[in-house]
Amino acid sequence: MKKTKYIMSWGLAFAEKQDLEKLSKKAKQGWRLKSLAFAGFRLEKGAPEHVQYSVDYRLLKEGEKEEYLELFSQAGWEHVCSSYDIHIFKAPYGTTPIYSDTESAVDKLDRLLKPVSLIGKFILPLTMISYLLMNFLTGPIEQFSKIIFLISMVFAVPTLMMVVALMLRKKKLTITKSY
Amino acid sequence: MKSLEQLTDSVFYIMAALTEPRHGYAIMNLIEDTTKGSFVIGPASLYTIIKKLLKEELIVLHDDSDSRRKVYVLTAKGREVLTEDIKRRKVMIELAEKGLEGDKTI
Missing domain, CATH: 1.10.287 (Helix Hairpins)
Known part of the structure; x- marks a missing residue:
């Protein structure tokens, strides 16, 4: 079994940027985001990676998820995890931001x-x-x-x-x- | 996005791309190629705008046989709105062009 650990979140609504930057820093040390947890994130030990994380909020109806995730993946954003209407993606630095306007x-x-x-x-x-x-x-x-x-x-x-x-x-x- | 009365650049590009049936990824590609990468639309923005245009009935689902790549196209109302916005943009451009025509360089 892979080693996992929990880190606390400041609350994505309050400090989205800080939280996502913290996740990038952890990924550089080999602690990669695995899933959303109660008031925080669960990380998994793996190879270090240089990535930026982004979060989107959208309640997806039946049959919408495939198209939604496909758009992100085509734009270079890999889906990491979701919880209800929260979706987290990662991509190499330099990728077009998920929100461009x-x-x-x-x-x-x-x-x-x-x-x-x-x-x-x-x-x-x-x-x-x-x-x-x-x-x-x-x-x-x-x-x-x-x-x-x-x-x-x-x-x-x-x-x-x-x-x-x-x-x-x-x-x-x-x-x-x-x- | 409050209203679509005055189209933002992103909305304008997406509607222009949907004068022909296209799926989301094709829209992104077309815009990037046409503008040589100087204008790009992020996936979350694109998805938000597609949903908005559907709700306003400016585009319509054309083909959903591939659930990962749904195809959309402008409606008659969409064509009308886009035509109006082209006129609005033309006024802006004509004003600027006319101003630049006379050689007034200092």
């Missing part, structure tokens, strides 16, 4: 933002309402809304952080690439 790169972030902001739209009002209830009411409702508040906070904080991070990345893309 700003508009479709922004589309990628929008696809990422959609489910997150949907959760946000549900969880933020819940957090606020339970906060008001626990401050202005007493008795069992106060206790109940306290619990709801704590639970919704657990979801609200990372959701908000993700929305902000993605919005900033979107802004950066449109500022640096259009003139």
